Amino acid sequence: MDETGWNVEAQLRWLWVVVSEQVTFCDILPGRGFEQAASLLGADYQGWLTHDGWAVYYKFLRAGHQSCISHLVRRCRDLAEVSTPAAARFPLQVQAILEKGLALRDRYRYRKGKISRHGFWTATGRLEAELDRLLARSYRDSANRRLAKHLARERPYLFTFLYCPGLDATNNAAERALRPLVVARKNWGGNRTEKGARAQAVLSSILASARQQEKNPLDVLIELLVSKDKSKILALVPSTRGSRKEGSSTIAHKTAPAQLRRSTARTEPAVLRELVAGSALPTAVGSIPIPVQP
Secondary structure: OEEEEEEEOOEEEEEEEEEOOOOEEEEEEOOOOHHHHHHHHOOOOOOEEEEOOOHHHHHOOOOEEEEOHHHHHHHHHHHHHHOOOOOOHHHHHHHHHHHHHHHHHHHHHHOOOOOOHHHHHHHHHHHHHHHHHHHOOOOOOHHHHHHHHHHHHHHHHOOHHHHOOOOOOOOHHHHHHHHHHHHHHHHHOOEOOHHHHHHHHHHHHHHHHHHHOOOOHHHHHHHHHHOOOHHHHHHHOOOOOOOOOOOHHHHHHHHOOHHHHHOOOOOHHHHHHHHHHHHOOOOEEOOEEOOOOO
8 A cells, every 4th residue: 555645626635556466446535644544445454554654554453564675675775875884884784684584585485495484484583683683772873763763663564574475575566556647747747626536546546457457458448438337347356266267247246245236336436446445455375364463
């Protein structure tokens, strides 16, 4: 999940994006708080949530969190570049630990047999202990103190991807979904009307989801526009296990929650919003069930 500033009628709005393996949902909302985030996923969302560490995301108390490692590595690198050699030691040490975590993940994932599961857990524990020792120290440099405070808050969610193999360590997927929209914002600044903003969000959601599912976006749009069957939008929802032999539209309609099947007479955007809220992230990574963090 991610968000960025947006303009509608020359007023500040926020463009939100939620990305799962097969569905992308965009919406342009008036704020950047939990109320807006919960309107996309639901306040009781219980899936995985990988994000940039914005405090609002941690209000999803029943979700499993992963703080984006790329953001933290970038922050450490940028801080080290403007610090004195002595002050740069701390961010560089943190950066090295985080990069070791990514390397450990890749070693376990792509070099089967090179490291046992016990060795993997042991190496994970050592990385955590190494980071804890760094955070237990006091730092004179104000920028280092701010970084240490931020890391202490993020500490429970830094290495979730090592405990749950298959979970993405970064929110790069959401950033990639935002990138073309950010380029568009630079070209024309935003939307002139609320209606235009709504159309922008709906079209962006459909086009991105079609690309994720390796469908022709133009064909998908044409099919939705010419069809009188509002349930066609459900074809963008991934099928569930055990029903793959049926047509995608039929599968989606049968496996969608009952309240969504009843709501297909409404507009496609409203249905897509609820579909993403219910299917935003997988209930398991591979064969590993999701642990719900307290």
